[in-house]
Amino acid sequence: MIRIWAIIERDLRRFRASPVLMFMSTLMPIVQLVVLGYAFGGNVKNLRLGIVDEDHGVPAIKLKEMCQAVSANAATFYTVAYDNQAEAVRDLRNGRLSAVLNIPPLFSRKVLAGLNPEIGYIEDNTDQFSSSALGASLQQMLGAFNASTIAPRVQAKATLSVVEVYPYVPYIQYLLPGTITLSIFVSAMIGGGIIFIDDKARGLHEGYLVTPISKFELILGFTASGVIKAVISGVVLVTIGSLIAGIPDPLNVFRLARLFLLVVMTAMALISMMFLLVVRVNDPLLPRALFGMLNTILYFPSGAVYPINGFPAWMRVITKIDPFTYAVHGFKEVLLKGTGIGAVFPDILFLLGFTLAAMGLATLLFRRTL
Amino acid sequence: MLDVEVLNITKRFGEFTAVNGLNFNVQHGEVFGLLGPNGAGKSTLFRMLTTLVPPTSGSARINGFDIVENPNGVRHSIGVIPQAMTSDLDLTADENMRIYAKLYGIPREKHRVTIDSLLAAVDLTQWRDKPLKTFSGGMRRRLEIARGLVHEPKIFFLDEPTTGLDPISRVAVWDMLSKLKRERDLTIVMTTHYMDEADKLCDRIAIVDHGKLVALDSPLKLKTSIPGKNILEVSFSSVPAGWTETLHKLPEVIDVKADDNVYRISSHNGPITTVELMTAAKVAGVTVTSLSVQSTTLDDVFVHYTGRQLRDALQAPAPQVHLRGRPQ
Numbered sequence: 001m002i003r004i005w006a007i008i009e010r011d012l013r014r015f016r017a018s019p020v021l022m023f024m025s026t027l028m029p030i031v032q033l034v035v036l037g038y039a040f041g042g043n044v045k046n047l048r049l050g051i052v053d054e055d056h057g058v059p060a061i062k063l064k065e066m067c068q069a070v071s072a073n074a075a076t077f078y079t080v081a082y083d084n085q086a087e088a089v090r091d092l093r094n095g096r097l098s099a100v101l102n103i104p105p106l107f108s109r110k111v112l113a114g115l116n117p118e119i120g121y122i123e124d125n126t127d128q129f130s131s132s133a134l135g136a137s138l139q140q141m142l143g144a145f146n147a148s149t150i151a152p153r154v155q156a157k158a159t160l161s162v163v164e165v166y167p168y169v170p171y172i173q174y175l176l177p178g179t180i181t182l183s184i185f186v187s188a189m190i191g192g193g194i195i196f197i198d199d200k201a202r203g204l205h206e207g208y209l210v211t212p213i214s215k216f217e218l219i220l221g222f223t224a225s226g227v228i229k230a231v232i233s234g235v236v237l238v239t240i241g242s243l244i245a246g247i248p249d250p251l252n253v254f255r256l257a258r259l260f261l262l263v264v265m266t267a268m269a270l271i272s273m274m275f276l277l278v279v280r281v282n283d284p285l286l287p288r289a290l291f292g293m294l295n296t297i298l299y300f301p302s303g304a305v306y307p308i309n310g311f312p313a314w315m316r317v318i319t320k321i322d323p324f325t326y327a328v329h330g331f332k333e334v335l336l337k338g339t340g341i342g343a344v345f346p347d348i349l350f351l352l353g354f355t356l357a358a359m360g361l362a363t364l365l366f367r368r369t370l
Numbered sequence: 371m372l373d374v375e376v377l378n379i380t381k382r383f384g385e386f387t388a389v390n391g392l393n394f395n396v397q398h399g400e401v402f403g404l405l406g407p408n409g410a411g412k413s414t415l416f417r418m419l420t421t422l423v424p425p426t427s428g429s430a431r432i433n434g435f436d437i438v439e440n441p442n443g444v445r446h447s448i449g450v451i452p453q454a455m456t457s458d459l460d461l462t463a464d465e466n467m468r469i470y471a472k473l474y475g476i477p478r479e480k481h482r483v484t485i486d487s488l489l490a491a492v493d494l495t496q497w498r499d500k501p502l503k504t505f506s507g508g509m510r511r512r513l514e515i516a517r518g519l520v521h522e523p524k525i526f527f528l529d530e531p532t533t534g535l536d537p538i539s540r541v542a543v544w545d546m547l548s549k550l551k552r553e554r555d556l557t558i559v560m561t562t563h564y565m566d567e568a569d570k571l572c573d574r575i576a577i578v579d580h581g582k583l584v585a586l587d588s589p590l591k592l593k594t595s596i597p598g599k600n601i602l603e604v605s606f607s608s609v610p611a612g613w614t615e616t617l618h619k620l621p622e623v624i625d626v627k628a629d630d631n632v633y634r635i636s637s638h639n640g641p642i643t644t645v646e647l648m649t650a651a652k653v654a655g656v657t658v659t660s661l662s663v664q665s666t667t668l669d670d671v672f673v674h675y676t677g678r679q680l681r682d683a684l685q686a687p688a689p690q691v692h693l694r695g696r697p698q
Contacts, residue, residue, distance in 0.1 A: 006472035010458065017460035017501070207456030207517075210420050211473040212445040370422045 003213045007221025008228070011195060015229060025190055026236050029183035033241055036305070037172025044133035047077040047098040050088040052120075057108020063119075066141050067101070076137040089122060098130050099123040101138070169336055173245045177331030178304020181324050183237040184266050185298065187230035192274035194287045196222055201284040206370070215368040219275070223359065226271040227264070234263035247335055258334045258341055265351040266327040272358035273323060279365045298324045326350045371398040373525050373557040374419065378428035381414050381581075388414040390581035391428065396559060396574075398524075401551065403572035404561040405668075407676055411581040412561045413453070416529050419559070420450045433524050446474075449518035453529040455510050459503040463494055463513050466502065467520060474521035488516040491553075492546055508539025515546060519554065526551075528560040532567060540564075544571060565668035575668070579676045593666045596674040597624045600640030601664050604633045604647065607657040616654070620646045636670075 015022060051067065053060050064079070071078035080097065082088040088100040102120030110117035121138070125131050199205040208218075238259050242250035249255075277294075278287050300306075301315050302324035311319060319325050330347035333339045341348075374396035381389040389411040396402045406412045417423040419430055421441040429436055435443030457466045467485045476484065489495045492512040502510060511531065518526060531547070532540040544567065551558055562568050568575050569589045577585040577592075585592060606613075614633070617626045622639040637643040640663040651658050 002472050002475055002478075006469050009472070010461070010469045013465055014458060014460045203452065203454030204456050204458065206422060206450075206452040206454060207470075208473055209422055210445060210448070210450040210452070211470065212442045212475065213473055369424055370417060 003211075003217045004221045004224065007208075007213070007218060008225040011191075011222070011225035012228065015191065015225075021190065025186050026183060026233050028186055029179045029233075029237055030240060030244070032182065033172065033175055033179040034244060037170075037175050037245065040171050040175075043074075043076070044130055045075045047130055047134050048080055048096065049077040049134065050080050050082050050091060050097045050100040052082045052085045052088050052100065052102045054085075054105045055103045055107040057111075059108045059111040059117075060103045063103065063145060066145060070137060070141060074137065077134055085120075092122060092124055095124075097124070098127075099134055166337055167248065170246070173247060173336060175305065176241050176245045176247070177328045177335055178299065178302065178324075179241055180234055180237045180263070180331050181266060181302070181304065181327040182295075182299055184230045184234045184263065184327075185270050185295070185324070187233040188226060188267070188270040188274045189287070189291050189294075191229040192226040192271045193222065193276075193278040194274070194284070195226070197278055197281055197284050197287060200282055209368065209370070215366055216363065218368070219359070219363055219366055223268075223271055223275060226275075227267045230267035230271055231263055234267060235260065238263060242335070255334060255338065258344070259331070261341070261348070262327065262330045262334065262344065265348050265355075266323070266330075268355040269323040269327070269351040269358070272355045272362065276358040276362040276365070279362045280367070298322050301325070302328045304328045323351060323354050326354075372396070372431075373398045373400075373433055374402070374559060375431040376415075376419070376428075377430060379415070379418060379425050379430055380427045381411075381418060381423065382426045387581050389418070389425075392578070392581075392583055394576055394583060394586055396525075396557060398557050399555065400573045401558040401560070401571050403568040403575040404559070404578060405563075405565075405568055405575055405672060406561075406578035410578045410676070412578045413529065415578065416527065416559075416561055420448060420452075420527050421445055446521065447524050449521070449523035449526045451511075451514050451518045451526075451528045451531055453533065455507075455514060457502055457510060457514055457517060460501060462499050462501050463489065463505075464498040466513065467517055470517050471520050476521060484520060484522075488519055491550060492516045493542075506539070508535050508542060511535060511539070511543055512546060515543070515550070519550065522554070523556075525557045525559065528558065530561055530563060532562070532564065540567070547571065565672060569668050577672065577675045584675045585671070589668060592671045593668065596636075596666060596671055598636030598638060599666060600637050600643075601666060601670055602633075602635040602637060602640060602643060602647070603660075603662045603664070604635065604658060605631050605660045606633075606651070607659050609656055610654055613654075613656070616650060617647070620650060636666075 049067065051064060053064065067077075067079050070076055077098070080091075082091075082100070085100070085102050088097065088102075091097045092100050100120075100122040102122070104118070104120060107117045107119065109115075119142075123131050123134065196205070213221075238256070239250070274287075277290070281287065297318065301308075301311065301318045302322050303319065304324065308316065308319055308325070326347040330344040330351075333343045333347075337343075372395050374394075376392055376394050378391050378393055379389060380387065380391050392415060404412045404415065414423060418425050419432060419437065421437055421444050424438060429438055431437070432444045433447035435441075435447060437444050458469075461469070464485065467488070468481055471481050471484065485498075486495070489498055492515055494509065494513055494516065497505065497509065502513065505513065515528075515531070518528075528547075532543050535543065547558065548571070550556060558571075560571070572589060574586065574588050575592060576583055585595070587595065609631075614626055614628055617623065617633060617635060620635075620643055622637045622643045624636045624638060626636075627634045635643065635647075644661070644663055647661075648658065
C-alpha cells in the first residue's frame with residue numbers, strides 16, 4: 001500500500017508543480033461549454049432579406065409591412081428594398097443577402113381574385129441553419145398573411161396540446177453532461193497512462209523499476225493518481241458548469257452526491273481505457289496524436305451534442321461501446337431530469353464493467369521490464 | 371563471500387547477441403568496474419544484473435538471490451544509479467528521497483533520520499527543499515547517489531556515474547563514493563568510460579567487448595599484462611619507404627602501430643628507444659614533428675584488448691533512453 005501511495009504522491013506532487021497544466025485542462029471544457037452552448041443555443045438573427053416589389057398593390061404593401069414587423073420584433077431578418085430582381089440576385093450571390101423575396105407584377109390582383117398567387121423566393125442554401133430559420137420565419141408570416149379575416153363557423157383544425165415534463169432545457173444545459181465527460185477525458189489524456197510513457201521517454205522509469213514495487217502496485221498507483229486528477233476536474237466542471245449553464249438548484253447535496261458517483265465511475269472508465277490504449281506505447285508523441293481522433297470518436301457519437309436517434313447504423317455501434325455514451329446519459333438523467341440512482345444504474349454498471357475489462361487487459365499487457 | 375555471481379549469462383535481441391555467456395564473481399567489499407566500448411554489451415549486462423532486462427539464458431545471483439527467480443530479493447539488496455538521471459525535476463530533493471523511501475517500503479518513522487544522514491553525506495542538506503530543476507548536474511548526481519542508498523543496500527550498482535560532469539564534480543563524486551563505501555561497507559559494481567576513474571576507484575576491472583569478457587584483473591595487473599612499459603607516440607613530417615621496419619629494429623622496441631602519420635611504439639625502455647629514434651631520424655633526414663613518451667595506462671590496456679580507441683565512445687555517447695530497438 002505504501003508503494004502505491006508513493007506513485008500517487010509523486011504524480012500528484014508533479015501535477016501540483018504544473019499549475020498552468022492543471023488550469024488549462026479544466027479551462028478547455030468550460031470554454032467549449034460556453035462557446036458551443038451560446039453559439040448553437042440561440043436563435044439565428046439579423047439575416048438580410050432582399051425584397052423586390054414589382055406589384056406595388058395593397059396586398060404587396062401589407063406583406064412588406066409584415067416583414068418589417070418581423071425585423072422590428074423577432075429580428076430574424078431585416079429587409080433591403082430592391083428595384084429589380086437582377087440586382088438583388090447579384091447581391092445574393094455576392095453574400096450580401098441571405099435570400100430574395102420577389103413579389104411579381106400581378107400578385108395583388110391574384111390575391112384579391114383568390115387565384116393562389118405565388119411569391120418568388122431565391123435563397124442561399126449553403127448555410128442550412130440560416131436558410132431553415134429564414135424559411136420557417138417566412139412560412140409563419142405567410143400563414144398569418146393567408147389567415148381569413150372572418151373565421152369559418154366550424155373549426156376543424158387538429159392541434160397538439162403539449163405537456164412538458166421537465167422545465168425548458170436550453171442548449172447550454174443540454175451540452176453540460178457532455179462537457180463534464182469531456183473534462184474527465186482531457187484529464188485522462190494528460191494525466192493517465194501518458195505519465196508512464198513520459199517517464200519512459202525521459203528514462204525516469206528505470207529509477208522505480210529497480211525498486212521492489214510490483215507490476216500491480218505500479219498500475220494501481222498510476223490509475224489511482226489519474227482517477228484523482230480526473231475526479232477533481234470533473235467535480236470542478238459539475239459545479240462551475242452547473243452555475244454557468246443555469247441548472248436549477250445547482251448545489252443540491254443529494255444530486256451532487258449522485259453526480260460525484262458518476263464522475264468517479266466515468267474517471268475510472270476513461271483512465272483505464274487510456275492506460276490500455278498506451279500500455280505498450282513508448283513514443284510520447286503517439287498519445288498526443290491520438291487525442292484529436294479519440295476526442296471525435298468518443299465525444300460526438302455519445303449523444304453529447306446531438307441525439308443518438310439521428311445517427312447512421314454504423315455510428316450507433318460505436319455509440320454502444322463508447323463509455324462517453326453511458327457517462328453522458330447518466331449526467332443527463334441526474335442533471336437535467338433530477339432522477340435518482342436507479343435510473344442511472346445501468347450506466348454505472350456499464351462503466352464499472354468497462355473499467356474492469358480495460359484494467360484486466362492492461363495488466364496482462366503491461367511489461368515491468370524495459 | 372561472493373556478492374555477485376554471474377553464471378554464463380547471455381542476452382539476445384533477435385539475431386544480435388548483446389551479451390554472450392559471461393562468467394565472473396564480485397567479492398564483498400570490492401569495487402568492480404565494467405569497461406567496454408559502446409555496444410560492447412556492458413549496459414545490457416548492467417540492466418540484467420539490476421533486474422531491468424531478463425536474460426535469454428544463464429543467470430546471476432546477487433547477494434545470494436537469483437535475478438530471474440527472486441528479482442525482489444535482488445531489488446532489496448541493491449541500490450542502482452542508472453545512466454539517465456531518474457529523479458523528478460519538479461520535486462524537491464527531500465520529496466524525491468521520501469518517495470523512494472516509500473517505494474522501498476521503509477517505515478515512515480525511519481524516513482527523517484535516513485534522509486538527513488544521506489543528504490549530509492552528499493553535501494546537499496542546505497538544498498533539501500529546493501526543486502531539482504534548480505540543481506546542477508553534479509548536485510543531481512549526488513542526490514541520485516543518496517537516493518540509491520535510502521534502503522541501506524549491500525551492493526551499489528552505478529552506470530557511468532560521472533558522465534557529463536565537470537572535473538571538479540567528478541572528483542567530488544569519487545570522494546563521496548569512496549567515503550560511502552567505507553562507511554557503509556558497500557560492494558560497488560560500476561560501468562564507466564573514464565579510464566582514470568576506473569584506475570582510481572576499482573579494485574578489479576572487467577573489459578567487455580562484443581558481449582564477451584576479454585580481460586579481468588586489477589588495474590595494476592592489467593597494465594603489466596600488456597607488452598611494454600612505455601608508449602611512444604611520434605609523428606614525422608615525411609617518412610621514407612620501410613620506415614616502420616626501421617622503427618621496429620630500434621633497441622627495446624616491442625611493437626609499432628602506424629595510424630595515418632602517428633606511430634605508436636611500445637617499448638621496454640622508453641628513454642633508450644627515444645634517444646635511438648632521434649638518431650635514426652637524423653640519419654634518415656626525417657623531421658620529428660611531435661613526440662610523447664608515456665607509461666602504460668588503462669587506455670593502452672583498453673586499446674590492446676578491444677582493438678579500438680576510446681574516442682569511439684566519445685563520438686557516440688550511449689543513448690540514455692531506448693525508445694525502440696535494442697538496448698546498448
